[in-house]
Amino acid sequence: MNWFNDRLPTTALVLLLPLALVEPPVLVVAAAGRGGVFSFAPGFALATLGAVAAALLVRRHPGLTAVEISRALLGRGAGTAVAAGYALFWFLEAAWLLRHEASKVIDLLLPRTPVWAPVLYLLAVAAYLVARGVEPLGRWAFVVVPFALTVVLAFYVAGITQAEPARLADLPPGGPGEVAREAWRVAGALEGVALPLVLAGYLVRPGRLVAATLGGMALAFLGLGGAVVMVFSLWGVRAAQLYHWPAVVAVQNVPRPGLAFEKLELIYLGVVVMLGFGRFALLYLAAVLTIRGLLPASPPLGRVVLGLAPALLVASLLPPHFDALERMRAWLYPPAWVFVYALPALGLGLSHLRGPAGAGPAGQGAGTAWGDGRR
């Protein structure tokens, strides 16, 4: 007897979306470029639209997984091809993030440790969690995210109060065109907004999906926006680009009057590791769920997780140095625009053209597992 097995209340998105977006802020800071907050704001707005598009698409197909939605809209062949593309995209994103988080740990905490050690540790714990399915990851997020967000926000607020807000007003020399390009890059760095697609088949009460998505984006905006505003207001847009880990360095350099401990940033780093791990686990789960949906016999989740783990390990260790990792990131932007924004928007349009959509199989989603059947 397992109540609530493999089901997430739709409101879980309110905490899972920030988990998928808040770390690492360096991506957004780098993507915002010379536009600073002027690029970040429209970029985040675009990401919010992407998240809403994904949520609306899922709401039209309650109980269906991403693969099933893709097949329902595009037919078996094309749908499978698109789903395979999604699987590869999530896999590459997960591999990149795994290496990125490990590199951060090496740079900031363990300079003499080989990178494979944190990679292996992150991968092992994430594999254990992901192999248990969507629901345990949701519960884990419910415990970790409120704590982690509170801590990082406290640091960002402390940083912002010590900064120079006038630095935020630096307009990029390229004008609106440059801002638009950078906003587009910011949106590309926020691939986690497609999360509703991944969790589609496991959500109950899809009626609240859009509200939950907007709530999640609002929380994510607090966490991510706090980091971006702190970094840009401390150094200005140009100086901020020089740092590998701008948020961490900012937290390190902010004086905190009245506190006896000098190295509070270690606590921040601990929380950042938690958030980074959570984001990686979500991307890993996304890859695993999509791949499992593509496999004919739908094998147990644990087997897919174990099968994918060595591939993730190898892929994450392939970039020989940090520059290669950054180049890999740059390659991931175009697929992000396609898979996170273009395809869900296209799917939503197609879905509307085809008329009312059908629900998933009995017992899937739609509140049945929670026993109340409310929408």
Add this chain to the structure above:
Amino acid sequence: MSRAEKRTLIRELTRACVVARARLAEADAALRRGGTGEGGGGADASTLLEALRSLLGDNDDVVFRTFRLRRGPKATLVYIDGLAKKEDVEERIIQPLVRAAPVPARDGVSLRRLAEEAVTAAEVKLVPSLDEVVREVLGGATALVVDGQPGAVVIASPGWKGREVEKPSVEFSLRGPREGFSETLIWNIALVRRRLRDPGLRVRKMRIGARSQTEVALLYLEGVANPDVVAEAERRLKAIRIDGILDAGYVEQLIEDCWWSPFPTVNGSERPDVVVAGLLEGRVAILVDTSSFALIVPSTFDGLFHSPEDSYDRWLPVNLLRFLRFLASGVALFTPALYVATASFNPGLMPLKLALKVAASREGVAFPVLFEALFAQFALELLKEAGFRMPSPVSQIFGVVGGLVLGDLGVRAGVFSEIMMIVIALTAIASFSIPTIPLGTVVRLLGLPLMISTAVLGMFGLVMGLLAILAHLATLRSFGVPYLVPYAYFSAQDLKDTVIKQPLPAFRRRPTFLRPRDAVMQDPDRQTGRETSR
């Protein structure tokens, strides 16, 4: 004994077993043919007696007492000396039967009439099968077999000595009832019934253990407990296949959700008030004969931090103490690992003066921080374990003297630093302040891998260790209920009794994660007296 002799012995024993089993089956079949009805053939009684003698007669404590009913046939009582009360057998069974009015010949002697009219014991029943007669006799009852009558009358005559109801030995509380369970199931059930005079309280008894035939009782409140939980508990109990159940701990290990998890997913208590509180919330209790601990399911991680007196004290001091307990578990889990991390990787995390003191105190220590911490933890566990095994007057002195001597000499010899001693003392005190003993042990146990992880990867290792523990907790369930509730996506209603406990008037509904049939726990109208005044 040579190998050939051994082989012969085994062959003979096997043959004897086969013969005994065949005789038992024959006797049982004969008894069943005769039924329990009146006036069966006399051979049935003799077959039954013969089977009983062959099964039990080889024991010196089994008594076969034969006597003649007044102007009637012979009867035999079978009971076990020590398990059955001799005075009861004498006064309530033999005397009434010997002095009973003679039965008219035309009616014949019937077991039913004897049971109804002659025997004065409180609990009497007719039993047709040999298996059941044997089981009842081994449980302390007395069997009456009458010549010419099939089956037997089984008369309850419990006379074994058991521990009286005493104070709980593990779950102390400053306030609240001082009664604890004993090892006798019926008394334990009575202790629960005394506190819960609800006709909906259901007690389902079953025997578990192929050889021990231990009585196990499943208790729940009908109309409150979710039937799915009750059915699941019953299913898991009935699925147990083991020779013997010697304590509730056996049952706990055989019905828990995750056998390899260090966290207990079945709650145990030796207090009837805790069991009743659980039943009132919609949980299910399992009582085991010969065990003074009751099991309560489903169990949650949060529940491990609750102490019985939390319900009896006012909410404000309770909150202070409960917060302290949560904090203590964190201290017990993290302090040694944090010490390893700060001393070997990130001394900057400490205030400068403390960092200098730590460095100075570690100067004469011969081992790396990890080994120092492991030695100290090992010494602590050793002292604790030895203290438990010693007679109580000696154990206290041993604990104090052992701790002082070991600590002082350890520091002087360069095995531990003074700071390490403080860390370990803090860990021990914090772990013992957790109200659930298994959780205290688990917390100290998990401190070891956490220490190793931290020693290898510093603060990153510590955070990853914590994340791994959280991941494991998130995957655990207890009888279908996620272990981490109510911290993860449940109604705000369920958060009333977590790290912060709200005042008792706020508890109007039962925990929703238990899905109780009757959600209302407290009727505000009744509480304010409005209902009675109307």
